[in-house]
Amino acid sequence: MDIGERVAQARADRGLTQAQLATAIGMDRTALAKIESGGRRVTAVELVAISRELQRRMEWFVDETPPALASYRGAQQGLAVQAIDSELDSLVRDAEFVVARSPDLVSRQPDPLPHPSTMEEAEALAVTARRLLGLTSAEPLLDFSRQAAKLGLLIFSVDLGEGADAGTVLLRRGGVALVNGYAHVGRRRLAAAHELGHYLVADEFSLDWRVAASEAQDIEARLDRFARALILPADDLRGRWTSWMGLPDETRRDAAVRAASHYGADMATLARRLMELGLVESGHSEEVRGARTKQADIIEKNLVVRDELAPVSVPQAYAQAVLKLYRSETVTADRALGLLRGSFDRPSLPDLLPAREDEIWEVTS
Incomplete structure (x- = not known):
C-alpha cells in the first residue's frame, strides 16, 4: 500500500470526505484526490498536516504494515473492527521499536505450545501457563500485565468503546496484546487471559469479539475455557468454595462475592466456572451470575478492590x-x-x- 492509499484509508477511518480533509488542512480537494490516487506526490509539510488532522503518526503512512496484520486484513477485511485494528497497528509498530532497542524487555519467550483440541487439554494448558508464570495452584493470578510480561507478552489497555474485547499480534520477539478498557475489570482480566492463550500457542494474529460467547468456534471456546481455568484454578476453587459455603450465616451470594474478589473474576465467569466444576447447579449458577458486590461487602468481608488494566495502561x-x-x-x-x-x-x-x-x-x- 502506497502513501496515497494510506491517506485514503485513514481519511475513511475518520469518516471524512476528501473535501472535508482538504478544507481542514488548507489544500485544494483536487490536489488531495491526486495524492490519494497516486497521481501526485505529497510533500513532507502536507503529510505532517494530514497526519495531525487524521490523528495518525507519520510513520503509519510510510512504513510497511506489520506482516501479521497485513495477512489478517487481506483475508478477513469484512470482520475488521476499525478502532482495535488501528490501535493494534500502532502498538505493534511502537513495541517493535522499543523491543529492538531494549534487549532485556523480552528476555523470555516460551516455545509454542500445542493448540488444545479438547476442553481437558485447555485445562492442562492453564496448568502449564501457571507453571510458566511461577504460580502455585493456590495463588490467585494478580497484576496480569506484569505477570504476562515475564513471558514476553506486553498487554496494553485502551478504552475503545463497544466492539472487540481484545487482540494479539506476535512480534519478532514477544507479542503485543490490546485489551479493550471499555469493559469492567473482570472482563478485562478474562480477555487478557484469553490473549495469553493465543500467545502461548503462537497464533500470529487474533482479534476476539466476545470472550466466553464463542461456542461456534471450537478453538475460541477452548481458549475461553483456558482463560477461566487460568484465573480460577480448579482444585483451589473447589477447596475455597466449599470452605466459604460452610461459613455460618453466609449465603451462596456471600461465597460468590468472596470468590470474585479473591480471584479477580467477574460474576458471569465465576458462575460458568462453578458449573464446569460441578460446584453449582444451573439454577444456582444464575444466582451467582446475578450477584453484585456492595460497599458493605468490601468492609465487612475485608475484600480487596482491584482495577487492573484500567485504561490507559501500559506494561x-x-x-x-x-x-x-x-x-x-x-x-x-x-x-x-x-x-x-x-x-x-x-x-x-x-x-x-x-x-x-x-x-x-x-x-x-
Whole structure:
C-alpha cells in the first residue's frame, strides 16, 4: 500500500470526505484526490498536516504494515473492527521499536505450545501457563500485565468503546496484546487471559469479539475455557468454595462475592466456572451470575478492590524501557509520550541531566 492509499484509508477511518480533509488542512480537494490516487506526490509539510488532522503518526503512512496484520486484513477485511485494528497497528509498530532497542524487555519467550483440541487439554494448558508464570495452584493470578510480561507478552489497555474485547499480534520477539478498557475489570482480566492463550500457542494474529460467547468456534471456546481455568484454578476453587459455603450465616451470594474478589473474576465467569466444576447447579449458577458486590461487602468481608488494566495502561516493564530510552536521549520527549500512549504527561517524565562540558566539546569539536 502506497502513501496515497494510506491517506485514503485513514481519511475513511475518520469518516471524512476528501473535501472535508482538504478544507481542514488548507489544500485544494483536487490536489488531495491526486495524492490519494497516486497521481501526485505529497510533500513532507502536507503529510505532517494530514497526519495531525487524521490523528495518525507519520510513520503509519510510510512504513510497511506489520506482516501479521497485513495477512489478517487481506483475508478477513469484512470482520475488521476499525478502532482495535488501528490501535493494534500502532502498538505493534511502537513495541517493535522499543523491543529492538531494549534487549532485556523480552528476555523470555516460551516455545509454542500445542493448540488444545479438547476442553481437558485447555485445562492442562492453564496448568502449564501457571507453571510458566511461577504460580502455585493456590495463588490467585494478580497484576496480569506484569505477570504476562515475564513471558514476553506486553498487554496494553485502551478504552475503545463497544466492539472487540481484545487482540494479539506476535512480534519478532514477544507479542503485543490490546485489551479493550471499555469493559469492567473482570472482563478485562478474562480477555487478557484469553490473549495469553493465543500467545502461548503462537497464533500470529487474533482479534476476539466476545470472550466466553464463542461456542461456534471450537478453538475460541477452548481458549475461553483456558482463560477461566487460568484465573480460577480448579482444585483451589473447589477447596475455597466449599470452605466459604460452610461459613455460618453466609449465603451462596456471600461465597460468590468472596470468590470474585479473591480471584479477580467477574460474576458471569465465576458462575460458568462453578458449573464446569460441578460446584453449582444451573439454577444456582444464575444466582451467582446475578450477584453484585456492595460497599458493605468490601468492609465487612475485608475484600480487596482491584482495577487492573484500567485504561490507559501500559506494561510496567515497557514503560521502564521507554523511560530508559528517554534518559539516554535515544527518543525525544514527544516520542516518549507517544510510546507511553498517554499514560504520562510531560511533567511526569524524568529530568535529564545536563551534558558535561567534555561531552559538549566532543560534539562541537
